[in-house]
Amino acid sequence: MKGKMNLIIMGPQGVGKGAQSEDLARIYDIPHISTGEIFRKNIAEKTDLGKKVSAYIEKGELVPDEVTSEMVFDRLSQPDAQNGWILDGYPRNAKQSEDLDKWLKKNDKKLDAVILLEADSALIASRIQKRIREEGRSDDKPEAIAERLAIYARETKPLIDYYAQKGLLRKVDAQGDVPTVTKAIRKAIEN
């Protein structure tokens, strides 16, 4: 199935946004745009952007909105993003969602759906533990994870209501295995 689908995927750390995004990107033939991955790549390659953001990421704090939004819009302007995309990790607060709305308007684009992945906190905690063992991310240490979860609760969660009011929110139970959840997401956005 070909894309032309502009999607946001939301949910707390560890709920499986990355794995689901990979599947959806393949199915709809659209790029998976993960802000965290782009930042980590820039840090690994020691680019100017990488140097600017690494201290925030190590602590689990948000990179300043200006820097993040500019990076996202640059990525969304690339040729491979002209037929849709799945945004993972952005927007993460009210300012970023306003920035995105303005950018969409200016570029005559619109969102098709905002997918919210939901799972109970025990499952989320165990998925984070598994990721710590398997991926060895330098920001997956207890203090930084706690900070990210707190920021999610305080700044990102309010966006759920914002997108629900716009009629874009699709809540999906993320407690099954990856293919089961992928199926549920497709059902939620294609209906």
Ligand code: ADP
């Ligand atoms: P997680 O979902 O576990 O928090 P991510 O890979 O999405 O991991 O993000 C890693 C880090 O990258 C965040 O802790 C933050 O420092 C930075 N980051 C990612 N997305 C954003 C964003 N939209 N705004 C600000 N900082 C961000």
